[in-house]
Amino acid sequence: MLFTGNGKGKTTASLGAAIRAAGHNSRVFMIQFMKGRLYGELAAAESVENLTIEQYGRDEFVDPKEPEAVDIELAAKGWARAVELVDKRLCDMLILDEINVAVSFGLIDVEEVVRFIENRPGEIDLILTGRYASDRLVALADTVTEMREIKHHYSKGVQMRKGIEY
Secondary structure, eight states, X not given: OEEESSSSOHHHHHHXXXXXXXXXXXXXXXXXXXXXXXOHHHHHHTTSTTEEEEEESOXXXXXXXXXXXXXXXXXXXXXXXXXXXXXXXXXXXXXXXTHHHHHHTTSSOHHHHHHHHHHSOTTSEXXXXXXXXXXXXXXXXXXXXXOOOSOOGGGGTOOOOTTTTO
């Protein structure tokens, strides 16, 4: 499955799938690329059996044209962890949160992700999230949902709020 688009709710949708799967005793891992802030889902995941979230990013924006070495290094570590989880069959569902952005910014090679998807064991469910999904990844996905922004409270000056944006 792939959740993309400029609208809100991509990570949230993947977390809904994660909770549903965990409720059926599936082992669920979420790798968060380009995220380093203490988001509410991290605290909540601690109370959900079989759901693990790991972050591989900083609490800073990444320059899409000139990502810093630390951002490239963190993305590589997150990618290596995702590969390990699948190779060792440590999960039943793997969520690659913000992978589309990481690919778009050049932190992870799209061809590596394509090979990963094509070669993964069929019994492992895979969810990719983030804006800027590449045409290659959209074509490979069985289900694609595009979140489209119609209206957002930021445009009225409402700041980020705990439990809503993080």
